[in-house]
Amino acid sequence: MRKGAAILARKKRYMLGYAVLLALLGLLLAMNLGIGTVGMRPGEILALLRHPGGQSAQARILWQIRFPRTLAAALLGGALALSGFLLQTFFANPIAGPFVLGISSGAKLAVALVMIAALGRGLALPSAALIAAAFAGSLLSTGFILAVSGKVRRMGTLIICGVMIGYICAAITDLLVTFADDANIVNLHNWSMGSFSGVTWANVRTMALVVLAGFGCAMALSKPMGAYQLGPVYAANMGVNVRRLRAALIVLSSLLSACVTAFAGPVSFVGVAVPHLVKSLFGTAKPLAALPACFLGGSVFCLFCDLLARTLFAPTELAIGSVTAVFGAPVVIWLMLRRQGGRDDG
Amino acid sequence: MGDGLLYTKDLAVGYGGVTVVNGIELSVQPGRIVTLIGPNGAGKSTVLKTITRQLAPTGGAVVLDGRDLRAVPERDLARTEAILMTARPAPELMTCFDVVSAGRYPYTGRLGLLTEADRAEVRRAMDLVGVTALADKDFTRVSDGQRQLVMLARAICQRPRLLVLDEPTSYLDVRYKLKLLTVLKDLAAREGLAVLMSLHELALARRVSDTLVCVADGVIDRIGPPEEIFTPGTMARLFGVTEELLAQARAEGLRWEELYGF
Numbered sequence: 272m273r274k275g276a277a278i279l280a281r282k283k284r285y286m287l288g289y290a291v292l293l294a295l296l297g298l299l300l301a302m303n304l305g306i307g308t309v310g311m312r313p314g315e316i317l318a319l320l321r322h323p324g325g326q327s328a329q330a331r332i333l334w335q336i337r338f339p340r341t342l343a344a345a346l347l348g349g350a351l352a353l354s355g356f357l358l359q360t361f362f363a364n365p366i367a368g369p370f371v372l373g374i375s376s377g378a379k380l381a382v383a384l385v386m387i388a389a390l391g392r393g394l395a396l397p398s399a400a401l402i403a404a405a406f407a408g409s410l411l412s413t414g415f416i417l418a419v420s421g422k423v424r425r426m427g428t429l430i431i432c433g434v435m436i437g438y439i440c441a442a443i444t445d446l447l448v449t450f451a452d453d454a455n456i457v458n459l460h461n462w463s464m465g466s467f468s469g470v471t472w473a474n475v476r477t478m479a480l481v482v483l484a485g486f487g488c489a490m491a492l493s494k495p496m497g498a499y500q501l502g503p504v505y506a507a508n509m510g511v512n513v514r515r516l517r518a519a520l521i522v523l524s525s526l527l528s529a530c531v532t533a534f535a536g537p538v539s540f541v542g543v544a545v546p547h548l549v550k551s552l553f554g555t556a557k558p559l560a561a562l563p564a565c566f567l568g569g570s571v572f573c574l575f576c577d578l579l580a581r582t583l584f585a586p587t588e589l590a591i592g593s594v595t596a597v598f599g600a601p602v603v604i605w606l607m608l609r610r611q612g613g614r615d616d617g
Numbered sequence: 618m619g620d621g622l623l624y625t626k627d628l629a630v631g632y633g634g635v636t637v638v639n640g641i642e643l644s645v646q647p648g649r650i651v652t653l654i655g656p657n658g659a660g661k662s663t664v665l666k667t668i669t670r671q672l673a674p675t676g677g678a679v680v681l682d683g684r685d686l687r688a689v690p691e692r693d694l695a696r697t698e699a700i701l702m703t704a705r706p707a708p709e710l711m712t713c714f715d716v717v718s719a720g721r722y723p724y725t726g727r728l729g730l731l732t733e734a735d736r737a738e739v740r741r742a743m744d745l746v747g748v749t750a751l752a753d754k755d756f757t758r759v760s761d762g763q764r765q766l767v768m769l770a771r772a773i774c775q776r777p778r779l780l781v782l783d784e785p786t787s788y789l790d791v792r793y794k795l796k797l798l799t800v801l802k803d804l805a806a807r808e809g810l811a812v813l814m815s816l817h818e819l820a821l822a823r824r825v826s827d828t829l830v831c832v833a834d835g836v837i838d839r840i841g842p843p844e845e846i847f848t849p850g851t852m853a854r855l856f857g858v859t860e861e862l863l864a865q866a867r868a869e870g871l872r873w874e875e876l877y878g879f
Binding site: 277365491493494497498500501502504505507508509510511512550554555556557559 | 669670671691692694695698699700702704706708709710711714715716719720722723725727728729730752753771775
């Protein structure tokens with residue numbers, strides 16, 4: 272039957288898409304672990320991974336530096352792409368994302384404030400406190416964007432507002448960082464530029480907990496999110512509790528992008544570029560298929576960008592946001608141009 | 618009134634606590650088509666939004682299947698009432714089949730996966746409305762009329778007992794208007810579907826409805842079968858047509874039926 276053929280063709284495309292993403296993920300994991308000032312071949316990496324307690328220089332580089340950093344890039348990249356997908360569902364617009372709406376910058380400001388306050392008193396901050404601060408900052412920015420979105424219907428205006436919030440928060444953060452006097456200011460400076468470097472295993476455990484829980488919650492919402500793609504009125508008629516869904520989308524997307532900001536600082540454009548590329552690859556925006564794919568896509572994208580950030584001009588590292596912007600921003604521009612040509616309902 | 622699949626008790630509707638229409642007493646029976654008519658801005662859409670729980674009543678109550686609408690669980694409501702409103706969704710990367718299958722929401726499991734039975738329902742609804750050929754087309758790339766029929770198929774495959782439609786024929790050309798209304802008539806007659814809608818095309822409202830409800834000046838002006846409602850006096854009062862205007866029209870050679878468009 273023709274209808275059966277269509278379903279089959281779609282399944283094939285999903286399988287192909289996942290195969291491509293998983294292959295890229297495997298390749299990039301190996302490259303991120305193996306490439307650096309001390310090169311390691313895949314065979315060596317496997318041997319070292321089998322014996323966690325190794326004391327050789329290679330073993331320590333792999334276990335204490337590259338492995339946690341690689342996992343962090345994969346987890347946080349996935350979190351950013353998910354956060355973008357949730358925001359795009361919420362605003363019914365493919366250009367929405369945690370960075371362009373100023374949500375990441377709000378988180379960054381809050382984290383900087385908390386860090387400086389703690390450093391000034393000589394306190395070490397647990398990861399959870401950083402995430403909590405970033406989450407609070409995210410929610411503040413999001414609250415502002417929601418208040419504005421109640422007044423302006425045009426998505427373009429909303430994004431300009433988001434970018435402006437981003438600038439204001441970034442300016443205040445820079446001021447704080449510049450005038451904070453402490454020996455640890457170097458760390459703070461690195462973080463505020465955006466980087467996956469210096470991630471510890473304890474960090475990885477915390478972020479894995481938050482990000483995977485966030486992913487689970489997002490998957491649990493895939494059915495109502497799918498209905499919401501037809502708009503709030505029809506979603507409500509099909510039995511979706513729209514108010515609860517909208518609140519869940521905002522809280523989840525803020526939490527995910529907050530986790531990224533807390534550990535890696537600002538990382539731009541992943542949230543818009545990756546979901547778009549993934550949806551084009553899979554030919555669908557159905558959450559059940561697209562959410563895991565977005566997560567994988569975000570991992571692949573950030574692993575690739577982090578690899579470039581630390582190897583391109585080694586030993587000098589680039590800010591991760593600079594690299595993601597080079598690859599992500601053109602996708603966003605292309606999206607805006609395409610929408611300008613077609614209908615503009617936002 | 619006070620019986621039927623859906624009825625209202627001294628219902629008042631409006632936005633933000635401000636009542637637009639009050640004292641509404643209407644009921645819809647299975648297999649019957651009830652149509653709201655009246656001038657623009659009279660509050661027809663507001664009534665329909667209240668009956669489908671998009672708005673809370675500002676007074677009185679809506680009773681659905683013997684229960685106060687406010688107390689009906691979401692899934693029960695979704696299985697009883699389906700809607701076709703004026704909002705025009707523009708979902709990303711959805712085929713017409715995907716859009717119609719969204720109507721199976723209240724019947725699918727936690728993940729929303731379609732069973733073979735669900736797919737059969739989707740195909741049945743698309744056949745009924747005559748949009749089977751569009752199944753694999755992108756929903757945002759078909760014509761306005763086709764999109765409206767696809768949205769009707771979506772509502773039908775939700776298997777409701779009551780279908781609520783707000784100006785379903787607006788902006789459609791004759792072919793799609795006729796198709797849409799024929800499908801409604803057919804479903805009411807053969808499957809006992811109750812239909813409540815608003816129409817501004819009086820000729821169509823007269824042909825297709827069992828009961829007409831005149832909404833004007835913040836109240837339900839009259840309720841009755843078409844032959845009672847379509848009289849010069851009632852029409853003139855409903856649409857605020859003065860004797861003077863009628864006389865002018867007559868002088869220009871227009872009969873009153875033509876004046877109202879049927």
